[in-house]
Amino acid sequence: LAKTTQPISMDSYEGQEVNITCSHNNIATNDYITWYQQFPSQGPRFIIQGYKTKVTNEVASLFIPADRKSSTLSLPRVSLSDTAVYYCLVGDTGTASKLTFGTGTRLQVTL
């Protein structure tokens, strides 16, 4: 599975847009990019998944350049409740494959 690299931590003020970039230089042709969010004392929660270009849902947007060697999770107008750890995962979703989490990015949102 492709290894991912993302910042250890980020800080933001409430109401700002937050962009978390993940590097995955060795991404394979069949790999998708998936982001999870984890609050303290809870299991990770699926946020968004994409293969290329841009994906948007009610929570976030995911931007993937043409070479797919990186991706950016964009959280619009964050609130205090968005304080969490965000994980970028890369893997083949077409077969029985395991999710491989890194250490994630700890986002701290303050007033």
Added chain:
Amino acid sequence: GAGVSQSPRYKVAKRGQDVALRCDPISGHVSLFWYQQALGQGPEFLTYFQNEAQLDKSGLPSDRFFAERPEGSVSTLKIQRTQQEDSAVYLCASSAREGNTEAFFGQGTRLTVV
């Protein structure tokens, strides 16, 4: 139920005891995963089931760890002769299809070995 349910939420075991952790996945979900999460770290893969078949157990740290899903629904993770390094949160996840498209996680079981 509406989500993945794990029990117990908290477990304290004396070193050397055996423990059993239960996972009730979302009804009808084919795939089931177990993860171990140490404090401040990301979840680490332990094992994967597709229905009742255990297709991948490469992450189980030792032969003291055993998982089963006999009828393709509820799963149990058993740890024999627990050791202090087994202290962690054990997370269960399920997904509707093969693989890991969108996995739904339970709240986990926090195991403390004393």
